[in-house]
Amino acid sequence: MDNILTIRDLKVAFQVRGRDAYALDGINIDIPRGRIVGIVGESGCGKSMTAMSIMGLIKKPGRIVAGSIDFCGRDLIKIGTKEYADIRGGDISMIFQEPMTSLNPVVKVGKQVMEAIILHEHISKPEAKQRVIEVFNEVGIPEAEKRFNSYPHELSGGLRQRVMIGMAMICKPKLLIADEPTTALDVTIEAQILRLMKRLCEESGTSIIMITHNMGVVAEICDYVYVMYAGRVVESAPTKALFSETAHPYTSGLLKSIPTIGKRQNRLYTIKGNVPNILNLPKGCRFADRCDFAEEICCSDRPKDEYITDSHMVSCFLHKRIEDERSCIKIKKYI
Amino acid sequence: MAKNILKRILISIPVLTGVVLIIFIMLRVVPGDPVTTMLGEHVNQMVIDKISKEMGLDKPLYIQFFTYISHAIRGDFGTSYRMNRNVTGIILDAFPNTVRLAVCAAIVSWIVGIATGIFAAVNKNNILDRLFMGGALLGVSMPVFMIALVLQYLFAYKLKIFPVSGYETVTSMVLPSIVLGWNSAGSIARMIRSNILEVMQEDYIRTARAKGLLEFAVMRSHALKNAMLPVVTMMALQISSMLSGAVITENIFGIPGIGRLAVNAIETRDMPLLQGTVIFTTILVILGNLTADSLYSILDPRIRKEI
């Protein structure tokens, strides 16, 4: 397959009181060209850390300890600061969760978007301004010309996120990382924004990494899904397969905790317990103490990545057992 | 925006009246008769009464107050006991010297303070940062007179680069400006550093980095403006502490400015002069605060619109 980004055995560690705590512990991710790939998991499982590693923006005291991030034939871990800055915002761009705080409050939004294109395409200011207004029109900002001179606080959350998308898309990146782009928005706006992102990517052939904890978003736009738990990928599959042939108990837990319309439920399923502390990780499977099916081996040994089909990977000793369980849960097509 | 500034000006009128009232009362409760103080102990009671009457001191306090206010509005702060001159004239003579000193000091403190603050923030937590911030804290912690005496000793006495005192030549202004600017340079540096470091944690800085800006550009076009906003306010607010510092600096370097006048007035128990200088400096401070508020609202788009 034609992958635009290949992450192999990536490890990111934080040094806390002299000990290394692994926020990412050997993850493998492939992003095919022109596709939308979802990364799901609870908060604190390493989704955003993955995104920041790709952007090369991990905050101290965190650092990449091992692995490779191959982007179009270049290992991003090994390239220099300047080269990386050229890629950032140019070939790889990112949209953040909080449109309220992600824009500089004292700089006009148009100028903030313009900055990106001037930096990467070295065009003149009037040209850049023209491009920004075009992009604003494309992302559905009404009165684009007038909005060019607005300050962020004068725009609604949805508009601000459109500005962010415009900023991310203006240089026609090969890869767009969207870190929970719709979490802070109203549900009605959410659908619009998702559709917009999907359309833009289809037009320009951009691949998207969609980071989310919302299975609905995954079902709606992703082609392929990675499920992360405590710094590891526990299951990855094409979206359809993930929903219909769920192999990991964690994934099935996530799916079971979606409320379904029209089905009587006394109580919504919740996965018991919390994500383990990365300083205090269990010896065996990291999900063992929260898993309904855990056996002795789960607590003592670490499961290996197993491929059920060519494109469906799971890291669990018990995935066969889950298959029986699965027949009981009918996951309806969501939305 | 103009409306808001006007509102602020209106609010400062009662504040100013309050200032005058407080100073007025404070100076009137001074033990001893002002005329006796002025003329000395051994003067005929008749003469004292006559002069009291001439100066309106026999009238009730509130009438004296209103007379004073109505004169003050017209720019008349009374007549100095000692110098036998109009207080306004004395103050206006001294004022340019203080302004010159304060402006030089402000320039010193801004340049040194801003540069140090940015430099320390860029070198966050390494040895240079510590060194510079230690220096800044030292700047804040040193009494003005100590800086003055140390600099006098080193540069005027030992190295003989600058004159010990005086105010006429350019070289004679160097030491006083450094002395007066020293403290505020320290506090500006500290504020700039902590503001920059705080701003650098903001989400929009992450956005700027994600855009592909290099660290230097992130600092220049995104962090600095946000970090400088509160500092602008602080600079205007420093007029107050500058004037306090000027009192000491002027006395050490023999600069005949307003601070010198105030101390002279106290030493010679010249009540109208003291009253005049304090009220005059307070007006300066209030004007400074007004400027600070207006400047902030002009610079910060978030506030600009609300006004």
Next chain:
Amino acid sequence: MDKDTGQTEQNFSSEIDDGIDIEESFKEKCKNIIKQNKLAFFSLIMIILIILCAVFANVICRYNPYTQSLKDRLLAPSFAHPLGTDELGRDTLTRIIFGARISLTIGLIPTLISMFIGTILGLVAGYFGGKIDFIIMRFADIMLAFPSLLLAMVVMYTMGGGLINIFIALSLVNWASTSRVVRSETLSLSKKEYVEAAKSMGVGNATIILRHILPNCIPTLVVLFTLSIPSAILSESSLSFLGVGAQPPTASWGLMVVSAKKYLFTQPVMVLAPAIAIMTVVLAFNFLGDGLRDILDPYLKER
């Protein structure tokens, strides 16, 4: 000065601390706090030492700070007089140690008084709002409009020099800034859910202020207090330096500097010693205040 890495690390470790035994982590936390704020900790020790010196000045010193001895005038530093003697033959070191008493009382008492006044007014203004707030805040504006040194000078002019009058002058000058800080804290605190809840249950205003608002202001007040002490000490020394503060022969550091000023070029140690003493105390309190702010900051943000 370790604020930034310190903080991220602290936040980070506090996330991680969840699973660890609380008692152990408390001990470790203390250790961490000291480790991250070495300067503040060192300053605290320094301040304690200075306070001890001031309290036991009578025991420590060989000389009397006020006994003049004309034959020992202006002696250079020697074994008998480590910092020399002044123009009246008094031992400089002794006077500096006794001077600590004055500087520390000046630093503590007026600051306490002005904090007390400022806190009450700030609480009242912020909690009740409306007219009371307007009046108190305009009054604070008036006080803040005076250059503090000049206002203190006027007070001293009216009442004459001397320690008690310095107390009064400095207390009068400094309450306004405290009241502003406390007011804005109170404003934000009184919008909190727990205060709203207490109000809706009919809890009295005094109880709400004392039980819910004041305790939450205390970290801020502690920092403010620590950072106000040095400015009070500096003000006293400036006043004394200008001749309107402590009066001779009081062993005040500011006064010592001014009386030694004439000898700056011949015997600089006479000027430098008290000046350095002022600086040390002021610096120590500033470091301590900075450290306290860094330590209390995460708590303030979480609240």
